[in-house]
Amino acid sequence: MPVDKNSPRIYNAGMEQEEKIKKLAEMLKNARHAVFFGGAGVSTASGLPDFRSPDGLAGRKYKWPFEIMLSHEFFFAHTAEFYDYYFKELDLPGIKPNAAHLSLARLEDAGMIKAVITQNIDGLHQAAGSRNVIELHGTVSSAHCVRCNRKYDGEEIKRRVPLPKCDCGGLIKPDVVLYGESLDGTAINRALEELEKADLVIVGGTSLAVYPAAGFLRETSGKIAVINKEAVAEDRADIVILGNIAEILPCLLYIAHR
Numbered sequence: 116m117p118v119d120k121n122s123p124r125i126y127n128a129g130m131e132q133e134e135k136i137k138k139l140a141e142m143l144k145n146a147r148h149a150v151f152f153g154g155a156g157v158s159t160a161s162g163l164p165d166f167r168s169p170d171g172l173a174g175r176k177y178k179w180p181f182e183i184m185l186s187h188e189f190f191f192a193h194t195a196e197f198y199d200y201y202f203k204e205l206d207l208p209g210i211k212p213n214a215a216h217l218s219l220a221r222l223e224d225a226g227m228i229k230a231v232i233t234q235n236i237d238g239l240h241q242a243a244g245s246r247n248v249i250e251l252h253g254t255v256s257s258a259h260c261v262r263c264n265r266k267y268d269g270e271e272i273k274r275r276v277p278l279p280k281c282d283c284g285g286l287i288k289p290d291v292v293l294y295g296e297s298l299d300g301t302a303i304n305r306a307l308e309e310l311e312k313a314d315l316v317i318v319g320g321t322s323l324a325v326y327p328a329a330g331f332l333r334e335t336s337g338k339i340a341v342i343n344k345e346a347v348a349e350d351r352a353d354i355v356i357l358g359n360i361a362e363i364l365p366c367l368l369y370i371a372h373r
């Protein structure tokens with residue numbers, strides 16, 4: 116287990132993982148308004164790549180780094196190449212929710228989780244049955260025409276590649292926030308509202324050091340629990356559980372819900 120000597124408080128090395136999950140289950144049961152804040156690690160068990168790990172998009176061999184290929188400018192300048200990348204790496208066929216998504220949906224059904232705020236764009240929380248989902252970076256599930264703003268289903272793009280055009284002649288762009296674009300204001304406000312109300316935020320599958328997670332988590336005065344496969348430097352965390360979120364959340368659901 117990696118240990119960050121600068122923030123020893125969060126690595127409660129004497130405490131077994133199961134004890135920690137039990138403690139988090141207790142926190143969840145006592146919470147009035149618990150919110151889940153998730154990142155790429157929630158979807159990796161579904162077979163989607165994360166961004167920055169060596170197995171993720173950062174490690175793939177392309178002419179340009181992913182920050183370029185997924186940028187606003189690249190979309191307009193190299194649309195066909197953008198879509199080639201998009202359907203090879205981001206919007207993959209046959210992707211299904213994993214045990215983490217399903218557990219969160221069950222926790223929402225049980226009234227124990229009020230909202231899921233996600234940095235992911237794969238739509239898997241909704242596919243799992245979560246209802247109050249806030250997608251900070253948009254979604255692959257829908258798209259729009261950049262000229263007339265007509266709405267399209269994400270699937271429609273696939274039928275029109277390599278250069279998906281609207282009937283008006285404008286390009287169809289997925290409702291995903293690209294590099295160089297700002298987050299959707301409505302999503303930000305909904306997320307902030309949930310975080311302000313929250314007395315417990317469970318952060319999963321993300322490094323808190325990276326924008327925008329770090330900024331958003333400053334907006335809560337609630338307790339913070341972190342579930343991540345690698346240690347995270349977050350001295351605000353009240354509890355950190357290191358491990359696979361697709362294994363930990365089902366345990367949490369089981370313990371909290373019995």
Ligand SMILES: [Zn+2]
Binds near residue numbers: 264284285
């Ligand atoms: Zn149009």
